[in-house]
Amino acid sequence: MKNFQIIKALSPNSAVSSINKENSAMFIAGGTNLVDLMKKNIAAPDKLVDITSLDLKKIEFLSGKVSIGALAKNSQVAEDKAIKEKHPLLALALAAGASQQIRHMATVGGNMLQRTRCSYFYNTDMPCNKRVPKSGCGAIGGSNRMSAIFGASESCIAVHPSDMCVALAALDATVLVEGPKGKRQIKFTDFHRLPGNTPEKDNTLLDKELITSIEIPDNNFNKNVHYLKVRDRTSYAFALVSVTAALDIQNNTISSARLAMGGVAHKPWRLTEAEEFLKGKTVSETTFRQAANLAMKGAKSYGDNDFKLTLGPNAIVEALTIASSK
CATH class of the missing domain: 3.30.390.50 (CO dehydrogenase flavoprotein, C-terminal domain)
Structure with missing residues (x-):
């Protein structure tokens, strides 16, 4: 792992401003995936912007929807009584993910941004277009037991690892983000990308954008x-x-x-x-x-x-x- 600078952001605006000043800067919250990537030298930021102090942890039931802050812990959402009653599908998916210890650290926004667990992506001695564009896909013709059966390409057959995101896709969630160009909303089903010929791009976030919350519309799927x-x-x-x-x-x-x-x-x-x-x-x-x-x-x-x-x-x-x- 390379040396890096870490600074603490006090507001979403200051977080976006801080990361916008340096090309290799990245946000960090729970760090349950990013730290692993840094240890493997797959991610090598010069600066980390710590966003754990931001007021983005609330679960709020509003008119016609629930808003969940991007820094809400996976365990917090999974164990919330109202979430279990109104959106039990989300609670079930979160409870199936990782271990109890990791769920206590991992955040909703981080869960969305976690990268594939394909063994070729994590092994820097092997070709991987997602890690090093144009280097090849070792999984095609290699060990591919975990790989995709839908939406793959000649460049990548990796799968997204999240359980939570499967439920959010089914529940027609919306992602709220903030960046240098202001605030915007993204349909959850449009947030993650298929690999095409640019598998290194996991999602449709613009450069330096920060996820601030997700919203789930009310529905009748509570039984x-x-x-x-x-x-x-x-x-x-x-x-x-x-x-x-x-x-x-x-x-x-x-x-x-x-x-x-x-x-x-x-x-x-x-x-x-x-x-x-x-x-x-x-x-x-x-x-x-x-x-x-x-x-x-x-x-x-x-x-x-x-x-x-x-x-x-x-x-x-x-x-x-x-x-x-x-």
Whole structure:
């Protein structure tokens, strides 16, 4: 790890101003991912702007929505009584992520910005277009058990590691940011990027922008919901495949649905076509299997991750079945 300077920001405006003065400066909060990247010399900032003192930790229930500050801890959100009642899907996804100790340090904004856990990205002796553009993708033709089956490219088949983000994508969240050019809002489903030919770009933040909060609109998905995470071990492991399922069921008929997957793409993968299919359908295993098959259209595997083509639809059916039984 290289030497670096650290300064403490006292307001979002001063944080943006401080980081704007130096090209290699970065924000730091919980540091649960950034410090790892610095240890591996994947990230090498000359300056860190500590934003932990900013007033961005509140969970506020406003008219028609909930606002969650970017510095709210993962554990704080997951354990919040009102979040569990009104947005249980988010609480379930957060509780499935990392370890209890890491959830006590990790922030909502940091969770959104965490980088892939692809082994080629972390091994600086191996080619990785995300780490070193134009160097190649070692996972293609290499060890790719964890890799994407949707939205990948010849440049990158890495997946986004977050559990929380899968739920936020399904819940139609909005990201609020502040930067040198002012404030703006980004639809959560537009926040993370597919790799294309620029896999080094994880998201649609502009240069030096700071996430200040996320907002989730009110919805009816407070009962028939489930977050299913399939992983190699039940503690502190990233998803091979995850599914977030939320159903609004009236008289055994699905009036609306939300579905998204994790562990399958460079971003949380929203299953909008399957959602539309489920509307107006009767709750049944046949309906869920048809929706799952529809959701898997266009999936492509790369050898070691061929099993995801079977695991994916089975996980969707299981998540929908459990959600509908509550």
